[in-house]
Amino acid sequence: MVRRSGxxxxxxxxxxxxxxxxxxxxxxADETGGRTRWRLGEGRDRGNRSGGPARGGTEARxxxxxxxxxxxxxxxxxxxxxxxxxxxxGTEGGxxxxxxxxxxxxxxxxxxxxxxxxRFLRRRLSGDxxxxxxGYDADLADSVxxxxxxxxxxxxxxxxxxxxxxxxxxxxxxxxxxxxxxLPLDALMTIQALHDEHPAARRLRLLGADLMFRLPLVGxxxxxxxxxxxxxxxxxxxxxxGELVGVFPEGFKGIGKPFKDRYKLQRFGRGGFVSAxxxxxxxxxPCSIVGAEETYPKIGDIAPLARLLGAPYFPITPTFPLxxxxxxxxxxxxxxxxxxxxISLDAYTPADAEDPMLVFNLTDQVRETIQHTLYRLLSQRRxxxxx
Amino acid sequence: MTRTGSPHDADRGSGxxxxxxxxxxxxxxxxxGNLAARLAANPAIExxxxxxxxxxxxxxxxxxxxxEFVRADIRNPLIAKVISGAGVDTVVHAALSxxxxxxxxxxxxxxxxxxxxxxxLAACQKSERVRRVVLKSTTAVYGSGSxxxxxxDESMTPKDLPSGGYAKDAAEIEGYLRGFARRRPDVTTxxxxxxxxxxPRIETVLTRYFALPVVPTIxxxxxxxxxxxxxxxxxxxxxxxxxxxxGVYNVAAxxxxxxxxxxxxxxxxxxxxPAPLVGPVGRFxxxxxxxxxxxxxxxxxxxxxxxxxxxxxxRFGFHPRWTTVQAFDDYVRGRALRPVLGAERIEAxxxxxxxxxxxxx
Numbered sequence: 001m002v003r004r005s006g007x008x009x010x011x012x013x014x015x016x017x018x019x020x021x022x023x024x025x026x027x028x029a030d031e032t033g034g035r036t037r038w039r040l041g042e043g044r045d046r047g048n049r050s051g052g053p054a055r056g057g058t059e060a061r062x063x064x065x066x067x068x069x070x071x072x073x074x075x076x077x078x079x080x081x082x083x084x085x086x087x088x089x090g091t092e093g094g095x096x097x098x099x100x101x102x103x104x105x106x107x108x109x110x111x112x113x114x115x116x117x118x119r120f121l122r123r124r125l126s127g128d129x130x131x132x133x134x135g136y137d138a139d140l141a142d143s144v145x146x147x148x149x150x151x152x153x154x155x156x157x158x159x160x161x162x163x164x165x166x167x168x169x170x171x172x173x174x175x176x177x178x179x180x181x182x183l184p185l186d187a188l189m190t191i192q193a194l195h196d197e198h199p200a201a202r203r204l205r206l207l208g209a210d211l212m213f214r215l216p217l218v219g220x221x222x223x224x225x226x227x228x229x230x231x232x233x234x235x236x237x238x239x240x241x242g243e244l245v246g247v248f249p250e251g252f253k254g255i256g257k258p259f260k261d262r263y264k265l266q267r268f269g270r271g272g273f274v275s276a277x278x279x280x281x282x283x284x285x286p287c288s289i290v291g292a293e294e295t296y297p298k299i300g301d302i303a304p305l306a307r308l309l310g311a312p313y314f315p316i317t318p319t320f321p322l323x324x325x326x327x328x329x330x331x332x333x334x335x336x337x338x339x340x341x342x343i344s345l346d347a348y349t350p351a352d353a354e355d356p357m358l359v360f361n362l363t364d365q366v367r368e369t370i371q372h373t374l375y376r377l378l379s380q381r382r383x384x385x386x387x
Numbered sequence: 388m389t390r391t392g393s394p395h396d397a398d399r400g401s402g403x404x405x406x407x408x409x410x411x412x413x414x415x416x417x418x419x420g421n422l423a424a425r426l427a428a429n430p431a432i433e434x435x436x437x438x439x440x441x442x443x444x445x446x447x448x449x450x451x452x453x454x455e456f457v458r459a460d461i462r463n464p465l466i467a468k469v470i471s472g473a474g475v476d477t478v479v480h481a482a483l484s485x486x487x488x489x490x491x492x493x494x495x496x497x498x499x500x501x502x503x504x505x506x507x508l509a510a511c512q513k514s515e516r517v518r519r520v521v522l523k524s525t526t527a528v529y530g531s532g533s534x535x536x537x538x539x540d541e542s543m544t545p546k547d548l549p550s551g552g553y554a555k556d557a558a559e560i561e562g563y564l565r566g567f568a569r570r571r572p573d574v575t576t577x578x579x580x581x582x583x584x585x586x587p588r589i590e591t592v593l594t595r596y597f598a599l600p601v602v603p604t605i606x607x608x609x610x611x612x613x614x615x616x617x618x619x620x621x622x623x624x625x626x627x628x629x630x631x632x633x634g635v636y637n638v639a640a641x642x643x644x645x646x647x648x649x650x651x652x653x654x655x656x657x658x659x660x661p662a663p664l665v666g667p668v669g670r671f672x673x674x675x676x677x678x679x680x681x682x683x684x685x686x687x688x689x690x691x692x693x694x695x696x697x698x699x700x701x702r703f704g705f706h707p708r709w710t711t712v713q714a715f716d717d718y719v720r721g722r723a724l725r726p727v728l729g730a731e732r733i734e735a736x737x738x739x740x741x742x743x744x745x746x747x748x
Contacts, residue, residue, distance in 0.1 A: 114744055118737045125733050127651035130712075133643055133693050134537040135611045213690070214533040216607025216662065224609070224645075233536040233543070 134234070135223035136205070145225050146195055152185075153192045156330070157291060158387070161193045162338040166285055169200035172239040173342065174277045175246040176366050177287035178265055178374065179254035182296035182315045185330060186255075186289045190246060191225070193337050204246040205238050207231075207273075211252075211312070235276040246287075247273045249363075252312040258301070262293035263378060265371050271363040278353040278362075283342035286366050288373035291335030294384050296320070334387035336377050340369055405431040405629050406477035406519065410470060412461055412507065413482030414454075415439040417589045417617065418523065420447040422481060422624050427454035429629065436473055438466070439482070440499075461503040467510035474516050479628050480507060481523040483560065485553045485592065493552070500556040501563075508567045511574070521577045521627045522564050526637060526694050527554035528580065531610075531686045540695040541580070541635045552683045561635075575633045579623060582639035582694060585714050586617030587721020592684065594718060597653045600727055603668055604646055606659035610691025611643045616709035616717060623705055636703050637694040642711040646688065652712075653719050654726020 120143055123129050129139040153159050167173065177190060191204045206222075207230035213219035228234045230247065238245050248254060253266040277284050300316030320327025343366065352358050381387060409426050413419035414437030423437040424447075435454035437443070442458060443451065457469055461482065470478070482503060484496050504522075511517045529535070530545035549555040561578055568576045583593050596602065615638060623638050650657040660668050665685060699705050709717065726732075 108748075110748075111741070111745070114741065118740060122733050122737055125651060126730055127644075127648040129648070131611070131643055131645050131648065133611070135609075135643070135645065135691075137645070210534040216605075218607075219533065220607055220609045223611075228537045229534065231536050233538070233540075237538065 134228045136226040137224040141225050146192065149188055149192050153189055156332050157189060157335040159189055159193060159335040159337060161197050162336060164198050164339060166339045166342055167194065167198055167202060167244065170242065172242045172280060172282040173244050173285055174239060174273060174282055175204060175244065175285045175287050176273060177246065177248055177289055178370050179248035179250045180262065181255060181292035182298050182317065184255060185295055186292035187248065189335060190287065190289065190337060194244065202244045205243045207235055207245060207247045209251055232272060232276050236280050239276065239280040239282045249273055256298065256313040259297040259299050263374050265367055268363050268367050271359045274359045274362045275353040278345055278348055279350045281345055281350065283344050284366055285342045286340040286369040286373065288338045288340065288370050288377060289335065290374060290377040290381065291333040294333035295330035333384050338373055338377060340373055407433040408473055408475045409477045409479065409628055410436045410438060410475040411479045411481060412438045414456065415441045415443040418620060418624065419481040420451060421621050422479060423454040424450045424452060425621060425625050426628060427452045434473065436469065436475065438469065461507045462498065464506065466507060467513055470510045470517065471514045475514065476516050477519040477628055478511055478517060479521045479624060480504060481624065483523055483557060497556055501559055504560045504563055508563055512567060512571055517574055519575045520564065521579065521624065522560065523624065524561055524578050524580045525553065525557045526580045526582045526639065526692060527683065528558045528561065529692060530554065531690045531692045533690060535690065538693050538695040541637055541698055549683060552681045554683050575631055577627045577632050578635040579627060580635065580637050581620060582613045582615050584617050584620050585614045585718040587717060589617040597649065597655065598722060598724060600655065601658050602650045602655045603658050603660050605665055605688055606661045608689045609645050609647050610688055611693050612646055612649060612691055613639045613643050613693050614711045614714045615640050615707065616714035619707040619709055626705060632703050636699045637696050638699055639694050639696050640707040640709055640711045640714055643693055644711050644715055649715055652715060653724055656727050
């Protein structure tokens with residue numbers, strides 16, 4: 001098995017122990033390697049994370065891969081979920097204090113990891129988890145979706161967050177961000193940023209277009225990942241129950257704009273998000289995302305095909321549809337997500353939501369803030385891919 | 388208000404004297420029959436009349452005790468004679484039927500639902516003694532779709548009116564009741580919009596659906612479901628019959644279950660059918676008289692529906708005793724559904740995997 005080869009590699013490091021035990025030690029050292037890597041991944045603050053890639057480069061990737069492979073054949077009888085397993089092990093490993101490479105009678109770490117995976121699978125198979133009224137499945141989101149996106153977040157886009165202190169630890173708030181990139185990766189990355197890096201590990205509840213909920217699988221996963229329909233009823237219900245709500249007021253106009261218009265904010269809807277915030281009295285946090293525009297540069301649009309598929313656009317990017325499914329791989333641009341200073345709405349009353357002038361002014365203020373932050377971030381960026 | 392459930396604390400409820408003569412429609416079915424039985428057990432009520440086109444089962448009749456069964460068709464003007472003759476002051480219309488299979492086809496079902504209600508309300512309007520009308524409606528009136536908010540409250544209307552079936556009937560019936568309330572402002576009208584019932588005894592489209600060994604679902608869609616325990620449904624109906632609760636109320640238990648989760652909790656095997664194939668599969672199951680899939684039922688299986696019950700809790704003062712999950716588990720236990728994939732088997736598999744892994748190392 002793969003495990004064996006790994007053992008012989010590392011086994012040279014530890015010496016002078018009896019044969020049967022020597023078979024155990026490298027294993028453990030192996031696991032601690034995996035563990036350290038995952039603690040880095042879990043790290044809440046930037047300092048911790050930026051230290052990660054330097055030492056984690058090839059070694060971490062190797063251990064990660066090794067962590068996955070031997071486990072794959074094991075949980076075959078219950079439905080296997082390959083991407084989760086490694087991550088499950090990882091998160092579990094993060095909780096256990098690192099052990100020195102001394103042989104002890106306790107079961108090795110991989111066993112605890114495997115048990116955790118099996119516990120998760122049992123929970124899923126017996127339906128023993130809770131889903132909130134909006135369909136948000138915290139168990140699935142934390143154990144499968146977040147770990148699955150983490151490599152994309154950390155290694156592919158190398159997302160850097162700025163101004164996380166502007167996002168409150170508790171209570172409702174409305175994060176308003178620019179939308180771009182043909183596919184809504186920016187939404188997923190913003191969720192990941194707040195979940196992985198915010199000290200309170202906040203869960204961003206996104207408001208999505210109805211088209212998303214009509215699509216099979218996409219709609220299902222979006223709901224399970226905490227999204228709900230962008231309508232005042234849902235937005236206000238979430239915000240007044242103290243949730244952090246995320247919205248992309250540009251909608252399809254923003255995400256589907258041609259590459260030549262990159263980082264030019266489109267119209268901010270009809271300001272529905274401002275009136276929802278006014279009615280619930282939560283602050284608005286402007287959020288500017290740089291890097292998402294370059295993931296899938298949309299250089300063309302096949303409108304008739306889009307109409308046929310009922311989609312808002314059918315994008316042509318330098319790689320799609322030219323390279324087929326390979327064209328779906330996003331370009332590895334370097335991302336920055338900046339959370340701006342919250343715009344407090346304490347001075348207003350819920351009745352002010354009926355004042356269109358005020359709503360328009362506030363919408364403009366949010367839009368201008370995001371636009372200027374984008375320009376500033378862009379001027380500081382030297383290279384699209386290196387940052 | 389205190390938590391409810393026991394039938395007798397109802398008389399002390401908010402305002403309104405207990406009714407003396409109650410008429411319940413649809414007593415041959417679970418909710419109507421058991422409601423009549425509960426009301427008959429209440430000594431404050433003088434007389435309980437149960438109406439239906441078919442007589443209730445022997446067991447139901449026994450349970451109904453002193454309630455009297457009147458075999459009458461509410462579509463027939465004769466119902467007016469029953470109401471005025473007996474001096475009925477409270478009418479609980481619980482006859483709204485959801486499944487065309489059980490009521491002999493869609494046309495018959497629609498006739499029974501819509502024409503029956505019109506006739507019943509006409510009779511109520513004529514009678515001077517009627518003080519209170521309670522309508523058992525459904526949350527299906529909100530429809531089900533991708534453009535719907537996550538939770539419906541009573542003030543919301545569906546994005547597009549239900550095009551047919553049960554939901555359309557219910558929406559029309561509610562309209563007739565509103566018309567009736569305008570013409571007879573002295574009568575209190577209560578509309579209870581129930582979500583799907585589950586429980587050990589009740590028979591509905593969904594209870595039959597989850598009893599299938601292999602449960603077909605729509606590929607890529609996992610609707611949110613909300614259930615109400617049959618006992619809670621009866622308790623709400625009973626309180627609405629004996630207390631004054633004007634208005635429209637959503638009635639559902641707390642919490643939600645995803646369809647996939649419910650299937651797993653019932654120990655069934657889920658088979659996801661791609662949307663284009665759903666029609667043929669549904670027709671086959673309908674033909675085989677297993678489950679009745681109407682188009683609205685299919686939409687429901689696509690998107691689900693969850694309602695806000697704040698008004699029920701705060702204004703009506705009713706807190707369901709079972710949560711959605713508890714109600715569903717009670718149904719699974721009560722039906723003694725033998726899990727195809729049981730907890731023991733999962734645990735055994737788990738142990739086996741661990742053993743195997745230990746052996747390998």
